[in-house]
Amino acid sequence: MSKVLELKRARKQLVDQLEPLAVKEELTDEEEASFTDMRAKAKGLAKQIERVEFVESERGVLDRLDPVPSKPQPEETETPRAKKPGIENPGFENVGELVYCARFQPRDPRILALQEMGTGEAGGLAIPDEINPNLREVTPNEAIFRPRATVVPAGESPDADLVLPSLNQGVGSNLYGGVAVDWIGEGGDKPETGIKIKETRWSPKEVAAHIVVTDKLLRNWRSASSLIERMLRGGLLAAEDVAFLSGNGVARPLGVLACDALKKVNRALAGEIAYDDLVEMEAELHEDGEAMWIVSPRVIPKLRQMKDGAGHYIWQEDARTGAPASLLGRTVVKNYRSPAVGSLGDVLLIVPSYYLIKDGVATTVAASEHVLFKQNKTVVKAFKTVDGGPWLNGPIQQEDGQTYSPFVALDVP
Secondary structure (H helix, E strand, O other), rough: OOHHHHHHHHHHHHHHHHHHHHHHOOOHHHHHHHHHHHHHHHHHOOOOOOOHHHHHHHHHHHHHHHHOOOOOOOOOOOOOOOOOOOOOOOOOOOOOHHHHHHOOOOHHHHHHHHOOOOOOOOEEEEOOOOOOOHOOOOOOOOOOOOOOOOOEEOOOOOOOOOOEEOOOOOOOOOOOOOOOOOOOOEEEEEEEEOOOOOEEOOOOOOEEEEEEHHHHHOOOOOHHHHHHHHHHHHHHHHHHHHHHHHOOOOOOEEEEOOOOOOOOEOOOOOOOOHHHEEEEEEEOOOOOOOEEEEEEHHHHHHHHOOOOOOEEEOOEEEEEOOOOOOEEEEEEEOOOOOOOHHHHHEEEOOOOOHHHEEEOOEEEEEEEEEEEHOOEEEEEEEEEEEEEEEOOOOOOOOOOOOEEEEEEEOOOO
């Protein structure tokens, strides 16, 4: 265990003991003396941590002049411990501290611990699971697909392809995967049938984001961490969400707007959205899960003014209770990634559970001083692998002979 980590844990224990005393309205003389003593020790540890961090920072710079020593070999134990799943945190408080050490203290024992876990082979250090959620946190307000789609975790081989067999229920087959059913008269021959199976494949693809920070800011990693996390998380999240919506499947996920399963409904008037358009979209929807509308903010004014054939407004938000707005009984999700009004997909009606996301390598970070060395700046990069695409490779042919899809888009006239 590094000296800094040891001191931080000791300081944390003191703070944990101080907390129940701090919330009391009155303290006994003995409790007051104990609180004062522990507070003084905590302050002393804070100053000691600052001194040790300074020395380690300077040592990290000076050690670059010496040959790189070999990695310390782990001590042998009689009974090897079972390896825990995921990446264990060797003691980093947050992503900012990890990046700081990767840049300025590459011989920090915690960095060496991550390297010994095999996380540096791809050119970076995988973010430990304990602090990784700060980069992966997703809420419905930020992303369309990830909070609602079917997500397959990385597993033991994160970059391995995911191949799922499924019934071929598209055109040329039927809802039962090609099974033929006939009424057989007495003495008649029974038909030979076979189930039609197809395979759908997801291959995680790399997406990367980078940010340039000054070395001065990076040294103050406690302040820099929130900025680095927010910028990188937002960039990666936006990139994958755009791909899930409109990606062409080449070196990126296949988006809903580019998939073969998409059903398109031509609008009545160019550049407009009418009540009849929405009714036609609803008629094309295969709905066996929770469906939702995805619209551009520029569509909202048109929805507010939209009336049905009887002259009634069809979309009214409940301002009194704050309930989510619904359109024809389904939730409306406003986002800034939808196409412009009047183009394909400005209004989407989908069942998001039919979209599958396959996660690959977890979010990994790397820091480089070489690109902007003369400017005293560091390039911090975060990257991960992920793929996405619909379960279906075409609309579903139902028993009425018509085709339906969980992905329906409003198109040009």
